[in-house]
Amino acid sequence: MPEASVVSPNRAWLARSSFVAAAAAVVLVLAVAGLRGGIGLLLAGALGSAAGLAGAWWFLTHRGLWRWLAGAVVVLAPVAVAVVYMRHRLLWVVIVFVLLWAVAVAAGRRALAEPGGGPRETATAAPLRPYLIMNPRSGGGKVGRFRLAERARDLGAEVFVLDGPAVDVEAVARQAVRDGADLLGVAGGDGTQALVAGVAAEHGLPFLVISAGTRNHFALDLGLDREDPSTCLDALTDGVEMRVDLGLIGDRTFVNNASFGAYAAVVQSPAYRDDKIGTTLQMLPDALTGISGPHLALTVDGVTVTGSQAVLVSNNPYTTGDIAGLGERPRLDLGVLGVLAVTVRGSADAARLISGRGRARSLTVRAATEAVVDADAPSVPVGIDGEAVLLPTPVRCLIRPAALRVRVPRQRPGNRPALPEMDWTRLRRLALAGRRS
Template sequence: MRLRSRLGRLDRRLFAAVAGAKLPGLERLVPALSRAADNSLLWAGLSGALAISGRRPMRRAATRGLLAVSLASPLVNLVGKQAFARNRPSPDGLPLARMVKMPVSASFPSGHSASAAAFATAVAMEAPGVVAAPVALLAAAVCFSRVYTGVHYPGDVLVGAAIGVATGLLTRRLWPQAMTGAPRVVTAPPVLGHDPEGRGVVAVINPAAGAGPDTATATMVRAWLPKAEVVEADGDDVPELMDEAAARARVLAVAGGDGTVNRGAQAALEHRRPLLVIPAGTLDHFAGALGLRDPEDAMAAYRSGGVVAVDVGEVAGRIFLNNAGLGVYPEMVDRREAVEQRVGKWPALLWALGRVLRTAEPDEVVIDGVPQRMWLLFVGNCRYDSRGAAPRLRRRLEDGLLDVRLLTAASRLPRLRAFTSVLLGGIGLSRHYQQWQADTLRVSSPSGALRLARDGETCTVPGEVEFTKRPRSLLVVRPVS
């Protein structure tokens, strides 16, 4: 208690020092900045500016920034303020020009500061320094403004900012950063007989992939490869367009997210064509595993002439490039897709997570002859690096293995702890978590049907399936090392 009293007195003295400071020329500017950050409108506007830049790192920074804010704001406002209920500072003595409307919520911690720090941290993880540094300075100015306008003590701001930084870093668990290098592939890359202007390339573009309608990718492909045939897909006709394009292409190029790339890979396999992946989705796990962070990387890979053979996984006659899963994974995808057209992908994902947390029940399955009551079964195409029931990064794409992660259900592992363990990368899973590698995996369900997710898309399959590998069966374009 003595330490708490000392910290409280120090907090009040610092507040008085800032409140008494006079910054010529900033008496009106700082309050205006503070108001601009109300309800995270400032960060939403910056996200929009980053997103329309057309550059892949900027779009990723915008998406990660909004994700960080959407996590930090409710954590502070719905949990932190309710738990501590600290009174706001007294505005007595502040100049009228500096004052803003006093919020009715508790003072500790600062929600504005949490959102500012979360957004700046997230942007710094994706954007170059020339963008991240001004955003960080702007976030620091917002934090300072909350004390300068008399609505927060410095301690409120510091703790809020610390929560924001932690939340920004936490987004790496939900959405990994873009990989800076390509995975190791042991097959020698043959030279791709290609035309520098794209003759023989048929590019299928899915404008609906990613955060919203995308016309920039098709424009870039036409500019880079003027002799290529560019086809813009429209909704449900993607599989048919892929098959037709692969039949007449020398190289099949696919621009979209992981689901679109999955369909392109299926067509490329059937017609034995090399696949050029152009990242244009929200997550782009497979493109990231190839070391392709943006469309510019894809064009550089094409021009380098490098082709490698990689593995694909297969289940119920359908392939997967990244992973397939049973249990809460397909349930979350189904719930997200039900609302994402109305609210956007990341808000829909958070809503789906909340719904599944309240309603999910374990599934009864038989895995390789052993009955299991499980929350989640993850089956990866090739071995993933990290431990946990939802890993994301791979260093090889042709090891011939399935990476199996199983999270079982028991009375000592309730729903909330199980989901927390998945999000935090396997912390505290103990004996309820199992991990192994295999070349085949058999799964059956007493119900007669299984809900399956593959590369972010779901389907219902018969109640007995086998996961297998097709080693080094898919040719993909990637830069020559």
Template sequence: MSGLRRLAAGGCLGCFAAALAVAVAGLVHRPVALPVTVAAIAITVMAAWAALVGRGPRRVAAGLVAVVALIGLILFAEVAGLVRVLLIVGLVAASAALARVAFGRHRPAGTRVGPARRGVLLVNPRSGGGAAGRHDLADEAARRGVGVVMLTAGADLRSLCEAAADRGADVVGMAGGDGSQAVVADVARRRGLAYVCVPAGTRNHFALDLGLDRRDVAGALDAFGEAVERRVDLGQVGDRVFVNNVSLGVYAEIVQSDDYREAKISTAADLLPDLLGPGHEPPDLRFPTPAHGGGAAGVGAGTADVLLVSNNPYQVRSLGGFGVRPRLDGGRLGIVALRIDRAQDLPRLVALEAMGAIDRFPGFQQWNSPGLRVDSGGPLSVAIDGEALRLPPPLEFHALPAAVRVRVPLHAPGGLVTRPGILGMVPALLRMLAGRTVGCGGDARAPFP
């Protein structure tokens, strides 16, 4: 935890406390005005925090709440006194600004390295709806002195990457989706090469957690020049490597649909009622879980409708977007299991999903471990970094710590710090002030082999 981040967290909480103290000092003899003002300050500050550090619709909603509460404070000036209200508003604004600094992007430690001697970029021209062509990646790579290997229909990516290594490449990069990134990262791991991720896929989750600017696709090529290099983990299931996650259960069944890639949301909406509705049997997934009630081995037996095994833990707020990973070098798998008791639990699940609070669902469980074994009575539907497969049980998952050397450009903005919800802001800032990592996901450590 950087000193600046801790200082910002302390200042953020300090300004919040000062605003409350000013209100209490001025309105201590007004039993009606005091609680109203304190409540308005608390709502304004926490909503402003969430608006400044959040993303998407929740950011807009939090911003509206903050504005309405702030207007109420200003209109209350006649009772509290104009000078006092202006001071409170200033402290609220300072607290919100410091929250943005505290929850800003972070740059993981790395080593500055010189340009690649013989860099090679593999390009999937079909990924991301043709992102490589839109960003002229072949020309941009050539301009930087990087060799380009363009994938054609039916080409084997692993063989092409191995061939580039055989020809003397010292740095290999991939312009494509996360499934392709995993293949090239695995070759780099096995051959001792450095690896460059170019976010030319659809979602580019791995690039986000590496700290890349996903909008600056061509800019990622600068990692072949002077760059920052660090080691990150990979995940492995059987003989396949993944950079993000492997999903089993309901989500994996949805991914198996032929319509999923063209219409993800509508396909999920059409299939979920059948997969989770009354009378549908849960997926046959058997795996060990951390035992909360003790036990000789300290491990219980689990099953789930949704099981996610990830390369390092995610901050999980909703099933629609698993969030970000605070780090990629923790050396452990993140595991999320969700058990839904069919029709009785669906309304509550939907409500918590809409609030971004899926972790409060009774059937939600999250922990981390160096490995996991998943068994079943038949072949398992899985989605490995979004790729639909059916694999025979049992599935053996392992973390591969510090597996590959990744290069990122010097100008990369850095990774996102996980953003808690409004109610989690104060605890998160207190943890940050204490120098603890924020939002790393479940920290239960089960004694898995």
């Protein structure tokens, strides 16, 4: 159906408002700064932006003195531009420009957002023999802090509390199925959730997610309450079921994503759990510049991309602006993998990637049912739902549509759809379509 026939008046109005605000921002700088300060002020703004972007890339890809000098450039470049404009009594131009551009982006992203939707909910009988696996160390001790084990037992669930890292979670879940469990659930991180979800899907049992992990990305995309994990237990007595997809990497299930390259190398480090930021900053230079780690080759839809610093394969696509897989997935039931590869060949590519201009050169984004990642090494480090794993190459990733029955509380916060990245071409079509309709 042509876009003109489906564009609501509100989306068309937002699209036009975005262009008006963007045009006003550009005209303001060209007119006021150009007339009062000449070409010098315009060049100062452009050079300041370029220096800041280049500094960000150097900060990520260098260590020691060069890193901190680059960090100083990132901070001082916009300050220097502001000082130049202040000397010409034009600081207000910078402030108004930033505000107008923020309005343009906010209105544009809202206009581009598609009407929401999600997996169909089905009312089913409450489980008679629910079996819950709980990790007392996950999320800084949320299991104990929210008395999850006691509350679950009061609701009739059998609870297995993990007492050490050597416990085979999959074996525990399989034994529970043999003993007659009619629901499996996990209070823990996404890596543990994925292992038990795979067992639940294999046996056609409903799966209960309890948001007791640190980041709880799967719970976020299911619309669960991440602040109070005890509310997830309401699904035992007043719940509904949804069918969602699962990812498969080799013979292992993932609920969120599998990452290769830069991020996977960082997660693989033994120091990562104790010092995430410090370990990331220490390892990123070699990972981003290709000095360490295997060279990756991604094949998707019959096309092979080589030389990528990072590859992310997700269970359903993230929003297009989320190049790290840290945000939200609008849907978990589209039956496709989200495939993203970042290939940066120098500071110019990095600047385009960071600024959002010309991302197509450095960013490969696909939705597919299969993706294969190969490397010039017999094995490759992979971060599977945040857990470090070493897998033999080539690594094959697949989507399993509607593989998992998820039981969630009837009353829950819900998943607020994430706004898409700016796409000026599509935004222009929306604005013009709204005018014609």
